[in-house]
Amino acid sequence: MAKVVADDVPEAQLVRLLSDLVAIESVNPAYPSGERGEGAMAAFVEDYCRRLGLDVSRQPVLPGRDNVLAALRVPGARRTLLFEVHMDTVGLDGLGGEGLQAAVRDGRLYGRGACDAKGALASMLAARELLLARRNELGVNVLLLASVDEEYQYRGILRFIDSIPGDPSVDAAVVGEPTELRVVVAHKGCVRTRITTVGRAAHSSRPEEGINAIEHMAGVVAALREHRRTIAERRHPLVGNPTLSIGRIWGGTAVNIVPDRCTIEIDRRTIPGENAAGALAEIDAVLAGLRRKDGSIIVKREEPFVADWALDTPVDTAVVRAAATACRDTGVPGGPVGVAYGSDASKLWALRGIPSIVLGPGSIAQAHTDDEYVPVAHLSLAVQVYARTAMHLAAAISE
Numbered sequence: 215m216a217k218v219v220a221d222d223v224p225e226a227q228l229v230r231l232l233s234d235l236v237a238i239e240s241v242n243p244a245y246p247s248g249e250r251g252e253g254a255m256a257a258f259v260e261d262y263c264r265r266l267g268l269d270v271s272r273q274p275v276l277p278g279r280d281n282v283l284a285a286l287r288v289p290g291a292r293r294t295l296l297f298e299v300h301m302d303t304v305g306l307d308g309l310g311g312e313g314l315q316a317a318v319r320d321g322r323l324y325g326r327g328a329c330d331a332k333g334a335l336a337s338m339l340a341a342r343e344l345l346l347a348r349r350n351e352l353g354v355n356v357l358l359l360a361s362v363d364e365e366y367q368y369r370g371i372l373r374f375i376d377s378i379p380g381d382p383s384v385d386a387a388v389v390g391e392p393t394e395l396r397v398v399v400a401h402k403g404c405v406r407t408r409i410t411t412v413g414r415a416a417h418s419s420r421p422e423e424g425i426n427a428i429e430h431m432a433g434v435v436a437a438l439r440e441h442r443r444t445i446a447e448r449r450h451p452l453v454g455n456p457t458l459s460i461g462r463i464w465g466g467t468a469v470n471i472v473p474d475r476c477t478i479e480i481d482r483r484t485i486p487g488e489n490a491a492g493a494l495a496e497i498d499a500v501l502a503g504l505r506r507k508d509g510s511i512i513v514k515r516e517e518p519f520v521a522d523w524a525l526d527t528p529v530d531t532a533v534v535r536a537a538a539t540a541c542r543d544t545g546v547p548g549g550p551v552g553v554a555y556g557s558d559a560s561k562l563w564a565l566r567g568i569p570s571i572v573l574g575p576g577s578i579a580q581a582h583t584d585d586e587y588v589p590v591a592h593l594s595l596a597v598q599v600y601a602r603t604a605m606h607l608a609a610a611i612s613e
């Protein structure tokens with residue numbers, strides 16, 4: 215067993231680093247006020263890692279929006295552990311400019327991105343300093359990927375996945391998101407789509423001459439509620455049951471016109487073992503059943519506008535064992551646990567079979583809120599857990 219990291223990064227240094235990261239606006243351009251994207255953050259991460267002496271490169275993803283890769287190559291190591299964290303944040307919303315000014319109160323560091331996911335980024339950067347000092351005992355290469363666009367269409371991680379197996383290839387991954395320092399091995403996936411009923415417009419004084427798309431949609435909604443009861447009987451031990459939610463509805467043009475169109479948007483959360491295509495096929499079967507019952511129904515489903523994968527890394531894989539040991543060393547709860555929200559980890563697992571966990575400081579309860587913060591004490595714990603996971607991984611792989 216490799217000797218684990220013993221030294222600490224001073225808390226004041228972590229607070230300063232995270233405050234610097236919060237001050238760099240990196241709102242995803244899909245959100246209001248997100249004009250600049252992740253460009254300034256990428257420049258900071260690149261510069262920081264170069265000064266550490268790491269092997270730094272960029273991976274263009276979108277105009278002005280590059281992933282940053284920083285490799286710590288260990289002589290003789292054949293395996294590579296990836297640390298992945300996204301650089302973008304959601305919009306500043308009610309926070310305005312204050313969202314970019316980190317404030318420490320009651321042991322918490324407040325600011326946009328403090329927990330989602332700049333706290334993890336700061337801790338991963340600091341962990342690299344510890345690991346660099348122990349390069350010769352490390353036994354695995356450690357690659358950091360600071361990615362773009364996680365908060366919208368995760369094109370950063372998808373671009374990276376397209377590039378592997380590369381040099382170095384990746385054997386396991388730790389994805390930084392606010393998990394309260396628990397080791398997340400499973401989470402749900404998601405598919406979102408629109409369904410439209412098409413009727414025939416007529417004057418409301420003679421409704422029998424039209425076909426009412428809203429009334430037909432009522433039948434669709436009832437059938438989807440029934441379908442929801444069926445899928446809710448499935449269960450995954452860590453993430454629970456699949457869900458289906460109808461989030462929006464619109465239709466009709468005026469009260470005196472029989473509506474010829476009605477549309478809903480639905481959000482279907484998949485559990486490990488399900489996928490987007492399968493979930494959509496089940497919805498299509500529900501719609502086909504309605505058409506069989508009533509030949510006058512015209513109902514169409516669009517291609518999904520979101521299709522994200524579930525995560526289901528087996529608990530006996532090396533990275534899970536290494537992270538569990540690292541958590542035990544550090545005195546944090548560890549896991550393994552499942553959560554309902556998504557992350558970049560599921561893409562690495564579903565598309566390349568890379569055992570991946572999600573782990574980081576702060577709680578998802580504060581992510582995307584105007585009250586976003588990370589407990590300061592979580593930061594140094596995360597540095598230790600990240601560094602020790604890398605130290606333990608080589609031992610776990612060779613067992």
Ligand SMILES: [Zn+2]
Binds near residue numbers: 364392
């Ligand atoms: Zn996040």
